[in-house]
Amino acid sequence: MPPWSAVAALFGLLTAAGAAPPASEVRALDAELAALEEAPPDGVPRESVVTLRYYLQLATELPGRHPQAAQRFWRLAQRMAETLRAGTDPFADARGLIVRGYRSALSTKLQGYSIFLADGFDPAQDHPLIVLLHGGSSNHHLFLNVVLGNNVPWATYSANLWTEYRPGWQPPAHWILAAAHGFGQAMWRWAGEQDVFDLIADVSRVLRVDPDRVFLNGISNGGVGTWTIGFRHAWRFAGVLPMAGAPSWKRYDGSALRPDEDLLLSAWSAEDLAANGANTFLRFFHGDLDRGPMKPEFVFAMERRLRAEEVPYVFTRFADMGHDIIYACHRRGRLLEELDAVRRDRRPARVRLVSADYRAARQHWVEVAEFADYPVLARVEAAVAGGRVTVTTEQVRRLRLYVEDIPVPDGGADLVVDGATVLRLPAGAPPVPLVLERGADGWAPAVYGPRPGPRKVPGLSGPLPDMHYEPVLHVYGTDVPEETEAMRGAAERAANNWILWIWDHDQRVVADTEVTEEDLRDRTLVLFGTFRNNSLLRRMAPGLPIEIGEAGIRVGEHRFDAADAGVRLIAPNPLSPSRYVVVQAGNTAEAAVAGNQLPDFLPDFVVYDRRTTAERERLVARRHPPLTAGFFDTSWRLRDGAGEPVGEAGRRR
Known part of the structure; x- marks a missing residue:
């Protein structure tokens, strides 16, 4: 064969290998798998079918930047579908690095993660699990390959997210390694945190995971996530092992913070939550020569706090x-x-809890069922000793004790809360939580569940980022035709990047005329527009804690009527009170659109103008303060003084 023919043939092979899979064939296979997901063959976990659909999603998304990976996942989906049609789980005997997918309530896209099972892995045994959190520019697939000894230069990460590598070392055969995706670069907050627990749940459904041997480990941004998730939920892990991460979001940001911002970041900062780690194995790693944003002095400060x-x-x-x-x-x-040799202690004799977040209000057998105010940093100290279970509280109105996990001595123990004996706890109590409420006469048993009336409760408490744990529908106004396109664009942008640098986070976007009763019942709605152009906003406006109308935006005694003024707020949906509504409204369409420039950490409401949104600040408003901002009270009403100007923006320390 002449040399030019050889070159042409090689080019043809490479082109075929990198070509996008046939769209019609992908759609046909996905339709078949969709039916099988509804009714999987006997002996085939639904999770395996979902994973094949994730492969098809990758085959569709990757051809532009990772064409060989797109072809690889297409071929895998085809081959494994044949096994599935025969009634066999295609992953039953899979070993090595395995990409898996799961269905998240937070995105229309399937989410992925990667696991590694060594040769000799025994599916009949319970196994320890280490969850690995990647750093910046990486994803689950690349990071697991890096952990396994493939030293990929950081500058080439984006080109190698889906490159196949051979492991540089083999983990012990009884371990499960699982690398999370965390919605890309959300830095393991909100949806990223939920992804970690969704991964653990998904792995536990298909493999036998020992719940007392689950570990958390990550580097850089993943080190931040390990510190954060590991201390917010320390009781759920046997060990927390951050590498080269910042333990404090406040130090990482470096700004002079407003009080509301300080509280928002405290709820996510391991340094503020340090006491939570008292019963969890903690080992952290840092280099003295780390010159990046994860400064060694941040870790030294954490060591002092510990x-x-x-x-x-x-x-x-x-x-x-x-x-x-x-x-x-x-x-x-x-x-x-x-x-x-490390195991989680399920029933420690002493429990310490620090929290400012209903999403992270439990450690072991102690949980804050209701904060005295919300949000506020609450503390609980509980110990079993000398025939007593002694509990002290700060900023707690209701307390939930999981009595079956309290190591009550055989003869029982007196329960003493804030210095007063409440009742006698028997040994071997049934697995029914005990709820206590602080009243005028002290603590007493109370009914399980939230108190009646509109109030902040878990899953309906704010602040604004709490919406990122919920299934969301973005709704744009259509009543002013010349503004509809701008409203749709704002909703579409928010549907995939309200958390800056988030990946693979797509949510539904619909017009205000298309919202159904099911949507109202099942989803958090995010409304975009003005009082004039969004009909759903007009329906809800009378029931919102902030006035939005033809005359402008009113917060308490303060009116904001400039053309560039806008508001973002979170509150119970007046048309479906068990669900959130988030409103991003402006006095003009331009002001409503500009709200997409707000930073990530926000309280319950923010009123802004064009100076606030002149540039997108990442975490908090360092240089461009809002006009006003704050938290609603525990009954979702404005607090005294709401609407007062917040003052100048924070300055770099």
């Missing part, structure tokens, strides 16, 4: 290393071997 709170820890400090410490931490599997 000492002050008497929380045990192991700090592995690399004097001659910078940010890239992953291989020094994992050491080709030795880290996993060292974790083999």
Whole structure:
């Protein structure tokens, strides 16, 4: 064959390998799998069918930047579908690195994660699980490959997100390694945090996971996530192992914060929540030469807080290393071997809880059922000793105790709360939580569940980012035709990037005329528009805690009627009170659109103008303050003084 023919043939092979899979064939296979997802063959987990549909999603999305990966997932889906049609789980004997998918309530897209099962893995046994959180520019697939010894230069991450690698080392056969996606670069907040727990649940449905041997480990942004999730939910993990991450969002941001911003970031900062880690194995790693945003002094401050709170820890400090410490931490599997003996303590004699968030209000057998105010940083100390269960509280109105997990001695114990004996706890109590409420005469047993009346409760408490845990529908106004396109564009942008740098987070967008009763019942609605152009906003306006009308926006005694003024708020939906509504409205269409420039951490409401939204600030309003902002009270009403100007923006420390 002449040389030019050989080149042409090779080019043809490469082109075929990188071509997009045939769209009609992908659609046909997906339709078949959709039916099988509804009624899987006997012996085939629904999760396996969903994973094949995730492969088809990747085959459709990846051809532009990762054409070979698109073809790989297309071929995998075709081959595994044949196995599935025969009534066999195509993943039953899969070993090595396996990409899996699951259906998230938070996005119309399927979400993915990667696991590694070594040769010799026994599916009949219970296994420890380590959940791995990637850093910036990475994804679940690449990060698991990096952990397994493939030293991919950071500058090439984006080109290698889906590149196939061989593992540089084999994990012990009894371990499950699972790398989360976390909706890309959400830095493991809100939807990113939920993704971690959805991954654990999905893996636990298809493999036997020992719930007392679940570990959390991540680097850089994933180190931040490990600190954050690991201390918000310390009781759920046997061990928390951050690498090269910042333990405090307040230090990471570096701004002089308003009080509402300080509280918002405290709820996510391990340094403020340090006491939560008292019963969880903690080992953290950092390089003294780390010159990036994850500064060593942040970790030194955390170490001081841990000492002050008497929380045990192991700090592995690399004097001659910078940010890239992953291989020094994992050491080709030795880290996993060292974790083999670590177990979660399900029934500790002493429990400490710090929280400012209903989503993270439990540690072991203690839970804040209702905060005295919300949000506020609440604290609970509980201990079993000397025939007593002694509990002290700060900023708590209702307390929930999971009595079956309290190590009550055989003879029973007196329950003493804030210095007063409430009742006698028997040994071997049934698995029914005990709810206590603080009244005028002290603490007393109360009925299970929230108190009646409109009030902030778990899942309906704010602040604004709390919507990111919920299924969401974005609704744009259509009553002013010349503004409809701008409203639709604002809704579409918000549907996939209200959390800056988030990936694979697509949500439905509809016109105000298309919202159904099912949508009102089942979803958080986000309304975009003005009082004039959004008919659904007009229906809800009388029931909102902030006045939005023809005359402008009114917060308490303060009116904001400038053309560039807008508001974003979260509240119970007046048409469906068990669901949120989020409103992004302006006195003009332009002002409503501009609200998409607000930063990530926001209280219950923010009133802004063109100066606030001149540029998109990432975390808080450092340079461009809102006109006013704040939290509603525990009954979703305006607090005294609401609407007062917030003052100048914070300045860099």
